[in-house]
Amino acid sequence: MPRPRCSGRRTCCARRVGRSGCRTSTSPPVGLLNLDGDIVRDLAATRRGGFIQGLLSQGDDWVQVCMCHRSVRVWLLHVRARRGFAGWERDGRRDRMVADAVAGAPSARSGGSLDPLGSSRLSRALVTVVRVAAGVLWIQNVGWKQPPRFGEGDPPSGLYLWTSYAVEHQVFGPYAWLVEHVVLPNFRPFGWLVLLTEAGLGAFLLIGLITRLWALVGMAQTTVIALSALNAPHEWVWSYVLMFLVHAGLFATAAGRHCGVDGVLRPRWALSPGRLSRWLVRVS
Amino acid sequence: MTGLDRAVVALGVVSLASVGVAQARDRYQVLELRSWSLVVAIGLGLCAVAAGLAGQRWMAAATGGVFLAAAVLQVPVWGSGNNWLGGNGSTATLWLGLGVGLLTVGLADRLWPAGTTGR
Numbered sequence: 001m002p003r004p005r006c007s008g009r010r011t012c013c014a015r016r017v018g019r020s021g022c023r024t025s026t027s028p029p030v031g032l033l034n035l036d037g038d039i040v041r042d043l044a045a046t047r048r049g050g051f052i053q054g055l056l057s058q059g060d061d062w063v064q065v066c067m068c069h070r071s072v073r074v075w076l077l078h079v080r081a082r083r084g085f086a087g088w089e090r091d092g093r094r095d096r097m098v099a100d101a102v103a104g105a106p107s108a109r110s111g112g113s114l115d116p117l118g119s120s121r122l123s124r125a126l127v128t129v130v131r132v133a134a135g136v137l138w139i140q141n142v143g144w145k146q147p148p149r150f151g152e153g154d155p156p157s158g159l160y161l162w163t164s165y166a167v168e169h170q171v172f173g174p175y176a177w178l179v180e181h182v183v184l185p186n187f188r189p190f191g192w193l194v195l196l197t198e199a200g201l202g203a204f205l206l207i208g209l210i211t212r213l214w215a216l217v218g219m220a221q222t223t224v225i226a227l228s229a230l231n232a233p234h235e236w237v238w239s240y241v242l243m244f245l246v247h248a249g250l251f252a253t254a255a256g257r258h259c260g261v262d263g264v265l266r267p268r269w270a271l272s273p274g275r276l277s278r279w280l281v282r283v284s
Numbered sequence: 285m286t287g288l289d290r291a292v293v294a295l296g297v298v299s300l301a302s303v304g305v306a307q308a309r310d311r312y313q314v315l316e317l318r319s320w321s322l323v324v325a326i327g328l329g330l331c332a333v334a335a336g337l338a339g340q341r342w343m344a345a346a347t348g349g350v351f352l353a354a355a356v357l358q359v360p361v362w363g364s365g366n367n368w369l370g371g372n373g374s375t376a377t378l379w380l381g382l383g384v385g386l387l388t389v390g391l392a393d394r395l396w397p398a399g400t401t402g403r
Contacts, residue, residue, distance in 0.1 A: 135381070140314045143374035147363040195359075195373065202374075203381030207295065209388060259294075261385050264287045268396035277396060 124258040128208075131255040134218065134246050135206030138198050145198070150191030159191055160184075162229055169231035179228070197221055208260015211250060213283035218247035256284055289336045291389045292344040295382050296332025299325050299351075302378055315378055318370030324354050324379070332386055341390045348386025355379035 144158055145151075151158025166179040183190045201221065204214040226240040249255075256262030262284040269280040285293075302325050306317035317325055328347050335343035354369075358376040361369045371379075388395075 136314060139374045139377045142377045143313075143315065143372045145373060147359065199373070199377040199380055202377040203384060206298075206378070206381045207385040209385060261291060261388060264291045264389065265392055265396065268392060268398055271398075272396040 127250075127253050127255045128259040130246060131205055131208055131211065131250055131258075131260065134250060135202050135204075137243075138202035138205065138218075142195065142198050142202060145191065145195050147191065147195060148188060150187060150195075152187050152191075159194060160187055162232070163187070163190070165232040166228040169233070171227050171230045175227045205250070208256030208258075208262050210280065210283050211256025211260060211262050212254055215247045215251035215255070218250070219244055222247060254284070285336075285339070288341070288389050288392055289339050291336075292341075292386060293333050293336030295385045295389070296329045296334075296336060296347075299329030299332060299378075299382055302329075315374035316370065316372040317375060320369050321354075321358070321371035321375055324351075324369075324371075328354075328382075332382070335390075341393055343390075344386050345390025348383045348388075348390055351379045351383030351386060353383075355383055 146158065149160075151160035153160075156164060163179060164184060167176050167184070170176040197217065198221065201214055201218050204210055205218070222240060222244045226244070229235055230237060230240060254262070257266060266281060266284050269277045269284070302315065303317060303322065305314050306325075308314060328351055331347045331350075332344060335341070335347060355376045358369050358371045358379065359373065361367055362372050362376065
């Protein structure tokens with residue numbers, strides 16, 4: 001990424017906190033704090049008298065920045081291009097820089113954005129609706145997988161019956177063999193596994209927590225269901241394809257960052273040390 | 285009101301809204317809420333909204349803990365012949381989500397303090 005250039009009266013200065021020397025920033029920030037070290041409305045800073053002051057966290061380094069606003073604008077454009085975000089909004093007599101490079105949930109009030117999700121409130125709302133609907137789908141379908149028998153009996157019903165379709169209406173030979181010889185003879189542990197997986201899907205997709213990981217789980221679970229039920233009577237093949245693609249879409253858009261718990265906590269995770277925080281940033 | 289508090293309020297509102305959603309029947313039924321489960325949804329939902337409005341994170345975390353306990357209790361009660369709590373697996377799933385969400389948000393200040401600059 002090219003270095004930002006200062007086009008205003010003052011020179012750009014970005015330096016590592018606690019270290020001497022001065023260097024310009026060459027990679028996108030993952031957080032923006034004020035000088036007290038507090039997150040300013042996610043990742044926002046105040047522009048006063050043509051200056052922006054704040055702390056940027058770049059990977060594991062803290063960088064103190066003091067830039068003329070025009071150079072910051074140039075710099076933001078780089079970030080926008082890389083991560084999708086950015087803009088300025090008027091707050092009384094001051095301009096506010098609104099940037100959310102971590103959560104990718106920007107509020108662009110001026111200038112065009114390269115990222116439709118970043119700039120469009122409607123797009124973010126639609127992504128939220130899709131995520132919540134996917135969560136409700138799983139929530140509703142946990143309701144008929146009743147423990148402890150999960151439909152095992154004579155005649156079979158519920159989850160046991162639908163799982164047995166993998167054998168009766170075979171989709172994929174090896175999977176049918178696995179169901180017939182491993183799953184059906186030991187059905188209760190399998191039933192609990194399905195119940196817990198789908199309960200997790202419903203719970204986490206609904207609130208938008210660790211969303212990308214659960215979107216992957218949703219794709220895997222949809223594949224397993226399709227391998228059982230795709231050729232069952234009166235089933236519509238496209239329903240499983242669409243179900244898979246909905247979760248792929250949730251993964252691609254990192255849907256929890258929009259009106260989800262991920263969006264609220266991700267800036268903190270990004271700025272916290274430790275493996276758990278880094279893992280949460282990756283899977284959210 | 286901070287983003288965390290707004291999240292707590294939103295989770296409480298979801299619990300209250302679930303009472304309306306539970307009125308749907310037949311093929312549109314998403315979850316069951318009867319007898320004590322109604323009390324749980326309304327009572328804990330109000331607690332979460334109050335916690336969010338008052339900015340009381342400990343109260344949000346406590347409400348989340350009770351939601352989680354209710355979810356864990358609901359599953360075996362639903363599977364037994366005597367479902368005195370009145371919900372089903374879908375109810376437990378919803379409460380699991382609300383519980384995890386409220387606990388995570390309520391404990392966020394302890395787990396991931398804002399403004400950590402000690403690197």
